[in-house]
Amino acid sequence: MHIMEGFLPWQWCLLWYIVSLPVVAYGVVQIKKITDEHPESKPLLAVSGAFVFVLSSLKLPSVTGSCSHPTGTGLGAVLFGPAVASVLGAIVLVFQALLLAHGGLTTLGANIFSMGIVGPLVAWLIYKGVQKAGWSPLIGVFLAASLANLMTYVTTAIQLSLAFPVPSFAVAFNNFMWIFAITQIPLAIAEGLLTVVIFDYIMKLRPDILENLKVIGPKIKEKAQAVV
Amino acid sequence: MDNKYYILILAVVALIAIIPLAMYSGMGEDEGYFGGADSSAGPVIEETGYQPWFSSIWEPPSGEIESLLFALQAAIGAIIIGYILGYFHGQSSERKKIEKEVKSDLNGSEEN
Secondary structure, three states: OOOOOOOOOHHHHHHHHHHHHHHHHHHHHHHHHHHHHOHHHHHHHHHHHHHHHHHHHOOEEOOOOOEEOOOOHHHHHHHHOHHHHHHHHHHHHHHHHHHOOOOOOOOHHHHHHHHHHHHHHHHHHHHHHHHHHOOOHHHHHHHHHHHHHHHHHHHHHHHHHHHOOOOOHHHHHHHHHHHHHHHHHHHHHHHHHHHHHHHHHHHHHOHHHHHHOOOOOHHHHHHHHHHO | OOHHHHHHHHHHHHHHHHHHHHHOOOOOHHHOOOOEHHHHHHHHHHHOOOOOOOOOOOOOOOHHHHHHHHHHHHHHHHHHHHHHHHHHHHHHHHHHHHHHHHHHHHHHHHHO
């Protein structure tokens, strides 16, 4: 999903920066607020960030014959909300832009928008929806993480098609969807499964923190504790 | 979930990564396989006549250095996850132990 350095006209770079920076700033405020209210959740914040670090460094082969990587932002979004996940995503994207020449400083705003904003927002909405419907949190986490991953890449395809609608937006979108989104489907499933494993493990060990963060209800907490 | 389900799920994840390797076994980057999806967008964009206007201020000088930095990225993440979940695990087994002791103490005092 990384749009390469210099591969967006400057107007688009500017636009995506203008959209993304306020969200990241809001995320920083949210982090302060959540860690003040629930200091016991700090280690989980670190785990969520670390999860993005690990997953976005794993470039996996896909059935289309090209390689791509998971994003790992679904976990942070489910635990702490989309804005906090934006900050985590932004940290990783800066690391990769500066040290790995993956993505870039000019395209950072656009990449934060796809990986740090749309992905986590989708994850969070889906998780909340599943929670409301009363389904198991694990189903929620699976759907949230895998669709966040997929939508991140769909967003990249949309961003590139908007910037390069040659010959038309629809044709360009079709091309970029093939490059990004189709490759991503099996990886999205893999990411969903990995997120379920780590979430379930956290739920077993510290259901109290998840309950304080309103990620799971008290009933599920009791059930999770009974398993340990 | 029981631990055996974790292993099962991780095996499925491994399978998802292995299937493409098996499907295109014998093919390599020269045949256009297993390149990054990120960089394959580059030529498509350049076909439209667009010239990138900025290039990375620093690039890993070789594939070796790049893999070093990627491994570093994964290692930073993995050590944090391992440390914290390990800590949580210790906490929860200690809590269980104490709960057990309290229970057996209570039972013991009832008998007396």
